[in-house]
Amino acid sequence: METRAISLLKNHGLRKTPFRLRVLEIFFQHRDIAMGNAQIEKTLGEFDRITLYRTLKTMEEAGIIHQAIDGSNEMKYALCSDNCTVHNHADDHAHFLCDSCGVTTCIDHIMTSPMRLPGGYSLDKVNIALTGTCPSCN
Secondary structure, eight states, X not given: OHHHHXXXXXXXXXXXXXXXXXXXXXXXXXXXXXXEHHHHHHHHOSOOHHHHHHHHHHHHHHXXXXXXXXXXXXOEEEEOOTTOOSSOOOOOOEEEEETTTOOEXXXXXXXXXXXXXXXXXXXXXXOEEEEEOOTXXX
């Protein structure tokens, strides 16, 4: 996994640091779910919170992770798809929050009709937050 993390950082123009590699390893281990700061912090163990905040912000700006807006009040992050870049996040997909276990999952390929906005509006991003029960809790 570390080789994959090194490659990802290199492809996005970021320096390889031990902390960034640790954070990416956590995201690779939880590839299909979004994680909040508390979950990431718990997995990291001992660390500096400011360093984590800066690392997450840097990775988001580089197109490695994205914010997973799931309708909760918690900031969560998930790995981006392979085609995200600094200038283009291709993460317009739904985020499903399970009411039972609290896990947020990225759901790709949900068909939605094109958004039609009134004249003068310009759409930059769409956030689709779904709630219900995940397969593990059903």
